[in-house]
Amino acid sequence: MHPFTLSRATDAAEAIKAHAKEPQLAFIAGGTDLIGLMKDRTTFPEHLLDINHLPDMSRIEVLPDGGLRIGALARMSDVAAETEVRRRFPVIAESLLFAASGQLRNLASMGGNIMQRTRCAYFRDEDDLPCNKRRPGSGCSALHGINRNHAIFGWSDDCVATHPSDVAVAFAALDANVLVHGRSGERSIPFTEFHRLPGSTPERDNVLGRGDLIMAIEVPARVEGRASYYLKLRDRESYEFALVSVAAALAIDDGRIRSARLAMGGVAHKPWRLRTAEAALHGASLQDLDALKAAIATSFIDARPLTHNGFKVELAQRVALRALQVAGERA
Ligand SMILES: Cc1cc2nc3c(=O)[nH]c(=O)nc-3n(C[C@H](O)[C@H](O)[C@H](O)COP(=O)(O)OP(=O)(O)OC[C@H]3O[C@@H](n4cnc5c(N)ncnc54)[C@H](O)[C@@H]3O)c2cc1C
Ligand code: SF4
Numbered sequence: 001m002h003p004f005t006l007s008r009a010t011d012a013a014e015a016i017k018a019h020a021k022e023p024q025l026a027f028i029a030g031g032t033d034l035i036g037l038m039k040d041r042t043t044f045p046e047h048l049l050d051i052n053h054l055p056d057m058s059r060i061e062v063l064p065d066g067g068l069r070i071g072a073l074a075r076m077s078d079v080a081a082e083t084e085v086r087r088r089f090p091v092i093a094e095s096l097l098f099a100a101s102g103q104l105r106n107l108a109s110m111g112g113n114i115m116q117r118t119r120c121a122y123f124r125d126e127d128d129l130p131c132n133k134r135r136p137g138s139g140c141s142a143l144h145g146i147n148r149n150h151a152i153f154g155w156s157d158d159c160v161a162t163h164p165s166d167v168a169v170a171f172a173a174l175d176a177n178v179l180v181h182g183r184s185g186e187r188s189i190p191f192t193e194f195h196r197l198p199g200s201t202p203e204r205d206n207v208l209g210r211g212d213l214i215m216a217i218e219v220p221a222r223v224e225g226r227a228s229y230y231l232k233l234r235d236r237e238s239y240e241f242a243l244v245s246v247a248a249a250l251a252i253d254d255g256r257i258r259s260a261r262l263a264m265g266g267v268a269h270k271p272w273r274l275r276t277a278e279a280a281l282h283g284a285s286l287q288d289l290d291a292l293k294a295a296i297a298t299s300f301i302d303a304r305p306l307t308h309n310g311f312k313v314e315l316a317q318r319v320a321l322r323a324l325q326v327a328g329e330r331a
Contacts (some may be wrong), residue, residue, distance in 0.1 A: 001042045005053075009049050012057075012181060012213060015279055018049060020183050020211025027051045027213065029073060029109035032100075040124045041234070042117075042134055052198040057111075057215060060085065066221035070270075072111030072214040076167070077102070078109060082194030089219060091228035091247045095170040098232045100240040113180070113216040114168050114194070115207060118161040118269075119241050120150065131200045133157045148308040149243065152316070153268040163195055163270050164241050170230055172271035173247035173263035176219045183211040188218070195270035202269070224249035224261050227331035231323040232265070233315065242266035244316045248323035252331035257281045260324070262299075267316055274299035274320065286328040289321070296320045 006028075009015035019025055026045035026091075027032050029052060037043045051057075057073040062084050063210055070079055080096035088144040092137075100108060117123070122131045124142040130139035142150055142160050150160040168191070176191040195206050228249035234240035245265035260281040262274040280295035296317050303313045 002038060002041070002046075004038075004046055004048055006048045006050060008053055010053055010055075012215070015049055015051060015054065016181055016213050017213050018185065019213065022047060023210065025049055027245070029112040030075070030104075030107040032104050032108045033112060035119060037124075040126060041126055051213070052109075062088075063128050063218070063221070065135065068219040070110055070217045070219070073109050074214055076100070076108045076110065076113060079284075080105065081251065082094045087226070089170070089174065089222075089225045089228060091170045091225075091249055092167060092219070093230075094230035095166040097243075098230060098234075098245075099166040099239075104239075109300060110167070110217060113165050114171070114217070115208075115214070116165055116235075119164045121160040123144070123161065125313070128179040133161060133198075136201075136203045142306075144307070147306040149266070149267045150306055150309055151271050152305045152312050153199045153301045155269065156198045156200065156202070157268065157303070158200050159198035159271055160197065161202065163205070163268070164265075165271075166230070166232060166242060166245060166265060168195070169242075169245055169263045169265035169271045170228075170247040171217060171219065173261045174225065174226075174247055174271055175216055175220055176325040178204050179216045179218060181213050181215050182206065182209070183263075186215070192244050192273055194273070198269045205269075211226075213265060214330060222261075222294075223251045227252065227327050229323050229330065230313075231319055231326070233319055235270060244319050245313055246316075246320045246323040248320070248327040250324065250326060250327045250331050252286065255285055255287065257284050257286065257328075262320060262324070264298075264316055264320070267312060272324055276301075277320070281324075286325065291323055293317070293323060296324075299305050 004203040024046035232245035277299035
């Protein structure tokens with residue numbers, strides 16, 4: 001393993017300054033992704049700055065308007081177990097409980113979770129096969145290789161990877177915001193703009209730069225929050241990343257959909273909102289399966305499956321339908 005030093009941060013402003021100044025410095029929280037990447041020789045930080053002791057970053061708070069503020073250092077298991085999260089936004093708690101294993105969730109932080117990198121096997125391969133995300137300009141082994149787990153939306157010839165976080169899908173559906181402190185102060189990034197599509201620079205997963213520290217994730221109060229559900233399909237039941245997943249949240253009037261929120265995981269380089277389907281679902285009856293299916297299908301017209309993942313196009317639509325139905329039962 002590449003040698004590195006480790007120190008502990010106690011002041012956020014100092015941590016931000018150090019991160020901005022030293023390109024070889026990485027923040028470490030739970031370490032459950034970063035250490036794996038270092039072992040796989042995918043990333044080589046020379047200095048790790050332990051942010052676990054920064055003050056006030058582990059809190060989970062209900063905001064006066066009924067929204068949530070989840071500190072970046074809150075542990076996945078704590079967020080999933082929090083009564084107000086479960087009551088107000090079941091989709092968040094469920095997406096966390098379907099992620100990783102109990103031991104990992106106890107250690108893994110929310111900030112680290114949304115920063116985790118793709119599980120594309122070529123990216124994580126110690127043999128250093130061509131991978132533009134790992135080594136820019138080297139090519140994409142998955143484009144014409146084994147791409148069963150890869151994207152069907154928004155990919156480029158330079159990268160067809162998917163984003164792996166489950167809770168990011170729930171945050172995208174709920175239009176959460178990521179609160180970041182950087183060199184020029186604090187900013188709030190809409191969740192759907194936090195992760196990037198690969199384009200010609202797949203080495204960049206998100207919009208953060210040097211000196212950016214995630215402080216919290218804010219979820220605005222949503223009428224659809226309580227009638228929400230997360231459904232994840234995976235190859236193994238014990239713990240596994242999503243083949244496809246859906247976060248659904250609904251507001252219903254007299255059995256008809258007043259407002260629908262739908263986002264998918266396992267289909268793109270970022271959580272993928274089904275905005276066309278959301279608009280088409282407006283006014284649909286939850287009993288009218290044909291109407292629900294037709295509305296969902298409008299978001300799949302521009303799906304572009306790869307050689308080995310054509311099955312995801314149908315599977316994703318079925319998962320979206322089932323998630324809508326369960327969310328509807330909760331309304
Ligand atoms: C076997 C296994 C199975 C898994 N299964 C799933 C799954 O099914 N679903 C799922 O969603 N996840 C899954 N995970 C991923 C796991 O949830 C992440 O590894 C974890 O959430 C990362 O959090 P961490 O605190 O350990 O991050 P770290 O590993 O400490 O950090 C990850 C990255 O985030 C950066 N970072 C951390 N905190 C901040 C911050 N506050 N501001 C800016 N940058 C920051 C670090 O610099 C690093 O680049 C799995 C992981 C493993 C090992
Ligand atoms: S899909 Fe992306 S991460 Fe996977 S090999 Fe291609 S460039 Fe690398």
